[in-house]
Amino acid sequence: MANDDHAQLRKQAERDGIEFFFAMFVDMHGKPCAKLVPAASFDTLMEEGAGFAGFAAGPMGQTPADPDMMAIPDPASYTPVPFRPGLAVLHCDIHVEGEPWSYAPRLILKRQLARLADRGMIFNCGAEVEYFLVRRTGEGGIQPADPLDTAAQPCYDAKGLTRMYDHLTTVSTYLNRLGWANYANDHEDANGQFEQNFTYADALTTADRVIFFRYMVHTLAQEAGLAATFMPKPFAHLTGNGMHVHTSLWDDGGEPLFHDTDDSRGLGLSALAYQFIAGILEHAPGLVALTAPTVNSYKRIGVGPPASGATWAPAYATYGGNNRTQLLRVPEAGRVEHRGVDGSANPYLALTGILAAGLDGIDRGLDPGDPNRDNLFALTPEAVAARGIGTVPQTLVAAVDSLARDDVLRTALGEVPGGWYADYYIETKRAEFREYHQAVSAWEIEKYLTLF
Numbered sequence: 001m002a003n004d005d006h007a008q009l010r011k012q013a014e015r016d017g018i019e020f021f022f023a024m025f026v027d028m029h030g031k032p033c034a035k036l037v038p039a040a041s042f043d044t045l046m047e048e049g050a051g052f053a054g055f056a057a058g059p060m061g062q063t064p065a066d067p068d069m070m071a072i073p074d075p076a077s078y079t080p081v082p083f084r085p086g087l088a089v090l091h092c093d094i095h096v097e098g099e100p101w102s103y104a105p106r107l108i109l110k111r112q113l114a115r116l117a118d119r120g121m122i123f124n125c126g127a128e129v130e131y132f133l134v135r136r137t138g139e140g141g142i143q144p145a146d147p148l149d150t151a152a153q154p155c156y157d158a159k160g161l162t163r164m165y166d167h168l169t170t171v172s173t174y175l176n177r178l179g180w181a182n183y184a185n186d187h188e189d190a191n192g193q194f195e196q197n198f199t200y201a202d203a204l205t206t207a208d209r210v211i212f213f214r215y216m217v218h219t220l221a222q223e224a225g226l227a228a229t230f231m232p233k234p235f236a237h238l239t240g241n242g243m244h245v246h247t248s249l250w251d252d253g254g255e256p257l258f259h260d261t262d263d264s265r266g267l268g269l270s271a272l273a274y275q276f277i278a279g280i281l282e283h284a285p286g287l288v289a290l291t292a293p294t295v296n297s298y299k300r301i302g303v304g305p306p307a308s309g310a311t312w313a314p315a316y317a318t319y320g321g322n323n324r325t326q327l328l329r330v331p332e333a334g335r336v337e338h339r340g341v342d343g344s345a346n347p348y349l350a351l352t353g354i355l356a357a358g359l360d361g362i363d364r365g366l367d368p369g370d371p372n373r374d375n376l377f378a379l380t381p382e383a384v385a386a387r388g389i390g391t392v393p394q395t396l397v398a399a400v401d402s403l404a405r406d407d408v409l410r411t412a413l414g415e416v417p418g419g420w421y422a423d424y425y426i427e428t429k430r431a432e433f434r435e436y437h438q439a440v441s442a443w444e445i446e447k448y449l450t451l452f
């Protein structure tokens with residue numbers, strides 16, 4: 001079976017004129033790592049994998065004393081690189097001494113998807129990846145790459161879109177060449193911010209595509225002398241980078257399971273979809289550690305009236321209809337958008353958490369109650385609290401504390417040699433928070449220098 005896949009892939013690659021492969025995997029942060037392997041070594045690559053010193057790559061559960069991580073390509077993930085003819089990316093699964101390496105995010109998602117496959121179900125996801133195009137300023141700051149992009153309300157601005165036409169259409173052309181069906185490209189709500197959409201697919205494919213998309217946009221921007229950033233909040237006064245994920249469960253015969261035209265709540269959702277929603281809301285405090293995994297994430301998820309009209313980012317654990325102030329939005333019948341995921345999320349880990357939380361809601365037959373119809377951005381935190389609505393954690397450290405208490409999410413992230421991946425994740429993120437906290441910011445100097 002594997003040999004058939006390999007032979008087919010070799011033929012496909014030959015037809016595409018592929019001379020080199022990137023054997024790619026990501027670490028906990030979602031950073032793409034790769035080795036460049038010439039086509040002449042294709043057979044060895046497919047059978048034995050490409051070797052990496054895991055400790056050098058990032059948080060992969062390895063020390064310098066550990067044996068090689070072998071990145072074994074998934075033939076189904078073959079992606080010719082449109083801007084480097086002759087190169088193709090293969091997303092890989094990490095093995096150590098012949099065994100799957102439980103610290104590998106892609107394998108963590110695959111394990112969760114296998115749980116779903118046992119129930120005869122498929123998890124489909126579409127990701128809305130937002131990003132800024134910026135330039136670095138001399139003083140270590142950044143500014144939008146387009147100096148004319150200064151409008152107070154730049155969203156959908158046709159002129160701004162035109163000024164970035166070359167970059168945006170290049171990305172669009174490449175997405176379509178890959179067969180990902182790019183269907184829209186827009187100027188988002190912040191100066192310098194864009195979104196380019198590709199069609200949904202099964203969760204693993206979408207997670208692989210997010211990694212490739214970010215890699216491609218970074219590379220193209222760099223080649224144009226710019227920087228792309230997916231960080232959640234590059235500018236304090238502007239809306240941040242979301243990576244909203246549209247989710248739905250299907251049976252393995254291709255029938256949608258979230259759709260029900262007789263829904264008495266009027267959203268076109270099935271009982272199963274409501275249970276899934278309820279699971280995500282119940283696990284929202286711990287889940288946010290996976291969907292918003294950086295210090296910077298919590299500058300996007302702000303409680304209280306936002307400084308710039310609307311952050312568009314959810315601060316409260318609620319769901320609603322076509323209402324962008326909710327954590328979970330139901331834009332149309334049959335699917336649920338998770339708006340809590342941001343541009344720094346590792347898509348494998350975020351989707352693992354969303355699925356595990358949703359499945360817990362299904363297993364326990366939870367009900368989320370009626371949809372919230374408020375404009376939550378217009379309410380004070382006190383008014384929201386008076387309605388009994390929960391707030392998602394407001395710092396990375398609070399989020400990982402919640403994850404530490406969430407046994408469903410801990411179990412979903414799985415066991416690793418000597419413990420649980422969740423504990424490794426939490427420890428890594430606490431260290432990241434401490435590192436951030438040790439820096440003295442310009443805000444502190446301004447606030448405290450001569451106050452006392």
Ligand code: GLU
Pocket residue numbers: 130188189239240241242243300311312313314324339
């Ligand atoms: N940029 C917003 C966010 O951080 C999302 C805007 C939109 O709804 O597209 O989530």
Ligand code: MG
Pocket residue numbers: 128130188195242
């Ligand atoms: Mg958007």
